[in-house]
Amino acid sequence: MSSNKEIMQTIQLRVNGDEHSIEVPPRRLLIDCLRYDLGLTGTKEGCSVGVCGACTVLMDGQLISSCLALAVFANGRDIVTIEGVARGEQLRKIQNSFMDNGGFQCGICTPGMVISAKALLDENPNPSEDEIKEWMMGNLCRCTGYYQIIKSIQEGTAELADA
Amino acid sequence: MNFCQTCSIFSSRRKVWDFLMDMKNVGLCLPGVEDMEKMDEDTYQGVYKIRVGPIALKFQGTLHFEIRDQEQWHVGMRVEAKDRRLGGGVRARLDVDLVEQGPDKTEMKVNLESHVLGKLGEFGQPVMRKKTDFVLQEFARRVSETLGSDGGDEDL
Amino acid sequence: MHNFVYREPETLEEVLALLSELGEDAKIIAGGTALIIMLKQRLLMPSHIISLRKLQDADGIDFSEETFQLGTLTTHRAIETSPLVREQIPVLSETYAQVATLRVRNMATVGGSLAHADPNQDPPVTLMALDARVRLASIDGSREVPLDQFFTDYYETVMRPDEVVTRVLIPVPVLQGGAYVKFLPRTSEDYATVGVAATVSIDPKSGECQDCRIVLGGVGPIPLRDQGGEALLKGQKLTTELLREVGDSAERLTDPVSDSRGSAEYKRAMAAIFVSRAVSQAWERALS
């Protein structure tokens, strides 16, 4: 249990297009690696058991809970976090849509919501209300009651917005 | 959590009483109890192991006689045990009443009030409850079996 | 979480050799959705974690004349979205689609879910109703276990510590109609209060049940197959009365725990209701 004899492992990961080589203990969770080792605190921790979706990231294009993945899982993989959704100052249309339609309030679930919504729109640019619900049911939001999130997704696209 | 178990034992009340007074016997009838050791007249120390799937719990603790009332044919025991690795424990109160049903037939009523504490209590309580219920059923069954039984009532 | 050594072998042989060497000190990780929670809670503190994630050819869905095969690392989502599964065994993709949320389905694997043996899961229930078998491998060789003999208790199976699930096999053709009905009185991504899978084949001439399987999840220490209810159905036409009897038969079989999804008594009563719903849905599908 003591930390001094701990075996470290070097992992290579690509986060939002940037290559990183980091030394982590195998017990390190991906969420902690992103938040503390890489300083990408846009990924949030809510429930810690994979239910709330605040920690959602994309690993090789698939939505996962970064609180339920070891950092070593991401070795050699491609990770996209909320920080990688916009291109620099240029937002995606879905991000603008969340702002225009009240898709967030406190903002704690928003990174996970936006990532999930973007992944949906990448796969299905015109989702029906039911398809949105089915896809997004793993992202909890306590503030909005979801109605304005549905609207944000219906009116958004995964494309980059005009700068 | 409260558990009750009642069974009929084909043995005199006196014999059942004597049997229960020897903690070694009690230990043998409780599945998972190991290394029961006498500390003093009323206190025993032991290890209790229980498995829930891949989770192996090992409690170390004491069993203490609080009541030995032969006039009322009532035994009261207190159990306190800890699993240090997990940071949790069990506190229980076990009450046994013996009712004479005939010269060679005794009804044993077992009542267990148990609390799962700390980390252990935080998760999987429903399954722990089920497991505890099983242990108690098994206790009644083994006591009956050792002393003779009519198969026991499946009365929960 | 505690410290552990993480191994990520690339061949099954290496996995099995490690398991044989480390025994109970090692735990297998695949998708990780269940194991990582237990590690976080420190309910498990193995010294070694052996990952199957780098295993070659351990995922995938294959279809032959006799069996439908799912590789151990196939994700829930892959089964849910596979056109082959949808076409051949629609009830299977429907079942996997009802597991928790998209993120869980993207990570959780077929083999992992079976080895975890949580009685509240959905897939084992349907797989059992499809007469599935599990292929296990150890350093001593491999064996196949019918799923209805695989689970032994809460979170427990017949697997030895040195064994790993390599494949799930479903005999084909499966029965004509299948349904998985999940009772969710709270939220839509909850575990089931009770989940029931039913598969039915009907004689087109007589309209009578030729064969069927009924399995219940969430109402006992393991998924429960109701052979009594199956016997009641076989050779019969469907009537409301028969459905009620089949439901009652299932109810008697159940041994649920009381929890936030309902009291044991309620779950028992719901088992009867949902068995009859699953059977009538499977029946309808068998006819169409």
Added chain:
Amino acid sequence: MVTRWKLQVRGLLWMTRLPIVCVCRVFLIPQVLAKSVRYVYIVRPMSYTVIGKPLRHLEGRAKVTGKAIFTADVALPGMIWGKALRSPLPHAQIVSVDTREAEQMSGVLAVLTAQDLPDVLTGRVVYDTPVLARDRVRFIGEKVAVVAAEDPDIAESALSLIEVEYEELPAVFDPKEAMKAHAPLLHPDYKSYLHAPEKFFSDIPNVHSHVTWEVGNLEEGFAQADRVFDHTFTTHSQHQGFIEPHASVVSVDSDGRAHLWITNKMPVRAQKLLADAVGIPQEQVVVHPVFIGGDFGGKGSLMDSPLCYHLSKRTGRPVKMVMTYTEELMAGNPRHPATISLRTGVTQDGQVVARQAKVVFGSGAYAGFKPVPFVNIPGANQAAGVYGTPHVRIDAYSVYTNCVPGGHVRAPGDLQVNFAVESSMELIAEALGDDLLEFRKRNLLKDGDLLPDGHRLEHVRVDETLEAAIESSNWGKPKTGPHVGRGISASYRHIGTGEANGQISLEPDGTVKVITPVPDTGTGAHTVFQQVVAETWPLPIQKVRVEAKPELFETDSGAGGSRVTYVVGQLFKEMTEELKESVSHVVAEALDCQVGDVVFEDGQYTAKGVERSMTLAQVAKFGLGKTELSIRKTQVNRDKPQVTTFTAQVIEVEVDPDTGQVQILDLVTAHDVGTIINPIGHQGQIDGGVIQGIGFAMIEEVAMEDGQVSTLHLGDYKLPNIKDIPPLKTVLVQEEIGPAPFHSKAIGESSITPVVGAIANAVYDAVGVRIYDLPITAEKIYWALKGQNANVE
């Protein structure tokens, strides 16, 4: 005199998908108001430039890009982690705590117990809560020791090495038991606690606050009654369900100043509370602003921050503590469970003339999470509901038990009591053979009526609101199935009062900067301030900047109690007018003209007869160093407006008679609103409240057995997800009358309250099952139906 029109906002305003019906009623004559009304309402059609526009929340970009920094995101050089050891027992004496082994562990920097801390209690009002349990623990989850380590895993490991010896004490979990003569006393010294309100002391065991609200004469009221009804209801505990668990970071610098980052919507209050809790002067605490990941009333306490302080002081390192969600559910500050007993006197012709209510709240082990001076649950005073009752007496008891301490959750007490009131109204109407709607309408509050707290209401819009809800729903129409039912419920919510602070200045770049100590908890409050200032001037919205700087203020009420738009908005409106006046003086000086001649046009200042014009930036430059271009103000607003806000809902459900499962087919929520400052935020409050209300009514329960919470993660404590939401229709009964800026009203705590009563009533209408005990689960309905079939009912 009254023009009334109905307007479908679909496509007209920003909402296109959700059906919103807007009923506007505009009084053309301002003098309609009675003299007793304190506020002069000027009614005019919407002709604002920024008010009423669906503006993006100003912090939106930070939130959708992941750049918004919340407490748990704060990273400081050398930062270490704290974790708390919690009591496994509900009530016990602490015999000894042995931390030696934990201290030895590699990576552990400090282990503290109560012995290492000053003997000080803390709390939001009453100081009754120890930072670490000293000699006794009073609930499962109470903190007993704390470890600081290099990482949270090490800290967690060290916790299991701390040995605590307890001697168990008799515990009491049910408030009714706790009030009995020989119940164990949890806080024998309650009366000596700091800020314990003497006025509300009680001699009943464990009752730490007994509040009475009374109007009329109860005896007289019951004497007038032809029939008297008694009903008792019980309600459960609900967690706020914010997705961000409580977190704190404290860094004690070399000057001994404590820098604090905390999930707290009242940061200035937190500064004072922390100073008291750790024994340093208030100015030694510097609160840094952070985003707050959901509040819903629950984030007003210090939570772990005093521990962070002590650990930081001990180790010389910044210390972060983030509660796990399990800790939140075990030891957060959930909604108070309650027992509500109502006695109602009604005349032959269906007039409610008397209401006696006894409301018992399970306070939990400590009262320190309660933020009101009387240390009780304010919503209890709604026990007459929206019904004008001449004789009312309400007794609210807040009772210590060995359970998790309760706190405020959106509309605290309102939900519990409203469920009881709205259920009992139907029980009474049914017993009288009266029509459910007519019985209600006959008894609704009217202008000039007194609320149970003695507050006189004016401009009561409950009738119109209820009517609007009915009209937009299927009430009275044929049902679509045999197990379909509809339920009505109505409520009111006061507009909160308190102290507001702010600073407003004209900046060299020509923008107006607004500084507030109030964080935006997600309600869009900062955008509201921006709009209020921009409209008042008027300026384009981009010319107004809002910043949260709690560290600049010494006192402030912070966010909560449906107060922010009213008290803070009003302050900023006045300050804007003052600043504008100052600017006019500067302009007059610059342009060498009379102040009265200064004109502001098209974003430029000029004056009558003067050729030159100045931009705001030029004015700022000219006025550089002039103190009057930066105004700072404190305003205490204790005047509870006589206008309140009403909500009426009609909910249609279908019940599966085989399982008891309830599906909401249609939910109509009608609101009596003033000017809507920002429709995005306004609708967001309505939507979120409704869904939180559904969670409370049917899904969520902090379930406890012998003081032990059994729903300890979000897999067991379920929050409604996007697939669980019903069709929602919002009806806005609008009238430009409201005490807040531009005749706006409060909305944040309105929509949540009536949901539970409406569902309960709808279930009864659908299958004849009357729920007296919340939550309304499928299982309860199922067993009730079973009982009915066996003719038990």
